[in-house]
Amino acid sequence: MTIWWFVLWSILKVLVVTVVLLTAVAYTVLLERKVVGRIQNRWGPSRVGPFGLLQPLVDGAKLFLKEDIVPTSVYKPLYLLAPVLALGCALISIAVVPFGNPEVAPQGFRIFQISDVNIGLLVVLGITSIGVYGIALAGWSSNNKYSLMGSLRSSAQLISYELALGLSLVGVVMLAGSLNLRVIVESQAAHGLLSWNIFGGFQFVAFFIYLMAAYAETNRAPFDLPEAESELTAGYHTEYSSMKFATFFMAEYANMITVSCVATLMFFGGWTSPLGNLIGPFQNQIINAILPIFWFVLKVFFFLFLYIWVRGTLPRFRYDQLMNFGWRYLLPLAILNIVGTSLWLALKQ
Amino acid sequence: MHLILFIVFAGLCLAGALNLLLQKHPINSALSLVVVMTSLAVLYLLLGAEFLAAAQIIVYAGAIMVLFTFVIMLLNAGREERTLGSKAAVALGFPAVAAILAVIATVILKAQDLGSVSLSDGITSTEELSRVLFHELLLPFEVTSVLILIAILGAVSLARKGHGDQEAGK
Known part of the structure; x- marks a missing residue:
């Protein structure tokens, strides 16, 4: 396989994954409006298309056609750079996520993963940590006190919870002995549901730490203080309008999807079936290739639904509660989990 | 392929470092430093030190520099006043820089075969x-x-x- 074929193939994969991801983002927004609507005992969008299914298209058209206002006193270079950074970082990290069985590779072309990196998990964490700049710079360059407050809160929150997030994943990395996401999934593939890290690996404490830290990392309820409407108007994106606002919006949902993908890969066995080998490999190769994707999407959908469910159920935390919770409870618990997992691994040997 | 990437990111690194010195606004300087850190990470990656590259991004670009920008934002630091510096610094500084550059240039030119740079095999x-x-x-x-x-x-x-x-x- 020459290098040019490889480049061409990669570009094709990037295009497909980006289109799929952005479509998923649009429909997650619809899902959220629908589910939160039902939680609040109303219908949600229902007029455009059957069951309101074409609502994302109309929303997109609306955002494109709105007037793009740039306030006079913003610091323009960073004001324009911030949404690009936010969405760029949100989209890049999906590149290392394996969606389906990577061994399905006709003629050496891996179909279900853009790039199989040795340090896949670290790439995701690194890019997420760069994504903070999008929000921080947006708030600062807007020259607005609500924006600045929102972005200060957000930077502090993201730095604090990144520690708990990273440490909660260490246990899984120790069990798998690798940072490669494909290897981590394969280490959970043996007995279906029973060998997933959350059950068979006894990583349920780590899973709940990860889940809470991830909600804080993506600025979602109950930790959505950077954009708390009742105090900060809209937080860091108060001064953004039209597509620039939509860029932040898309970045938030893309981050949600990435976080759900990582949760699936790390704790819920990625693309592997929960039934293990009970429904073994089929005769038809196409079903064998598609079925893992089905399981993966189902698990990611579950996490997205959980996000929305939590948003519809829990009230927002106070800021000092958020910081106390992160530093006093989540972080020590994550460290204890690492100690416990290493003891268990040492005794098992 | 490696050489092209090296030239691109080494250039980016130098440009970021120069920009860091020349910018008047602290936040622009901080962001230039982020560019320097990130391009250094790519250079580590080209040497095969993948973990070091990831650590560089997560620790320096993702945590320490965020704190820098956080502090700049919190203190609301304005534009820096540009001063010409003291006369002694100009008189001594330029010849000193020229001398150091000359020494480095002669050393590099004298050494015919620089060999290839790589990390030792054991720790990639x-x-x-x-x-x-x-x-x-x-x-x-x-x-x-x-x-x-x-x-x-x-x-x-x-x-x-x-x-x-x-x-x-x-």
């Missing part, structure tokens, strides 16, 4: 790196972490002391 992958850190260099590694812990404790106690005085003043 994450697994090998951790083996070195936790077996052969365990004691220095742990001592360093204790050192950092002491620094953290010192910072916390200093911060708490100031806080306590305020409360007493009320």
Whole structure:
């Protein structure tokens, strides 16, 4: 396989994954409006298309056609750079996520993963940590006190919870002995549901730490203080309008999807079936290739639904509660989990 | 392929470093430093040190520089006044820089075969790196972490002391 074929193939994969991801983002927004609507005992969008299914298209058209206002006193270079950074970082990290069985590779072309990196998990964490700049710079360059407050809160929150997030994943990395996401999934593939890290690996404490830290990392309820409407108007994106606002919006949902993908890969066995080998490999190769994707999407959908469910159920935390919770409870618990997992691994040997 | 990437990112690194010095606004300088850190990470990656590259991004670009920008934002630092500097600095500085550059240039020109730069074979992958850190260099590694812990404790106690005085003043 020459290098040019490889480049061409990669570009094709990037295009497909980006289109799929952005479509998923649009429909997650619809899902959220629908589910939160039902939680609040109303219908949600229902007029455009059957069951309101074409609502994302109309929303997109609306955002494109709105007037793009740039306030006079913003610091323009960073004001324009911030949404690009936010969405760029949100989209890049999906590149290392394996969606389906990577061994399905006709003629050496891996179909279900853009790039199989040795340090896949670290790439995701690194890019997420760069994504903070999008929000921080947006708030600062807007020259607005609500924006600045929102972005200060957000930077502090993201730095604090990144520690708990990273440490909660260490246990899984120790069990798998690798940072490669494909290897981590394969280490959970043996007995279906029973060998997933959350059950068979006894990583349920780590899973709940990860889940809470991830909600804080993506600025979602109950930790959505950077954009708390009742105090900060809209937080860091108060001064953004039209597509620039939509860029932040898309970045938030893309981050949600990435976080759900990582949760699936790390704790819920990625693309592997929960039934293990009970429904073994089929005769038809196409079903064998598609079925893992089905399981993966189902698990990611579950996490997205959980996000929305939590948003519809829990009230927002106070800021000092958020910081106390992160530093006093989540972080020590994550460290204890690492100690416990290493003891268990040492005794098992 | 490697050479092209090296030239691109080494250039980016130098451009970021120059921009860091020339920018008037602190936040632009901080962001230029982020560019420098990130391009350094790519250079590490080209040398095959993948873990080092990821650590560089997560620790420096993702955490330390975020704190820098955080502080700049919090203090609302404005534009820096540009001064011409002292006469002595100009008189001594330029010849000194020229001399250092000349020395480095002669050394590089004299050495005919510079060879290729690579990390030693033993410590490229994450697994090998951790083996070195936790077996052969365990004691220095742990001592360093204790050192950092002491620094953290010192910072916390200093911060708490100031806080306590305020409360007493009320």
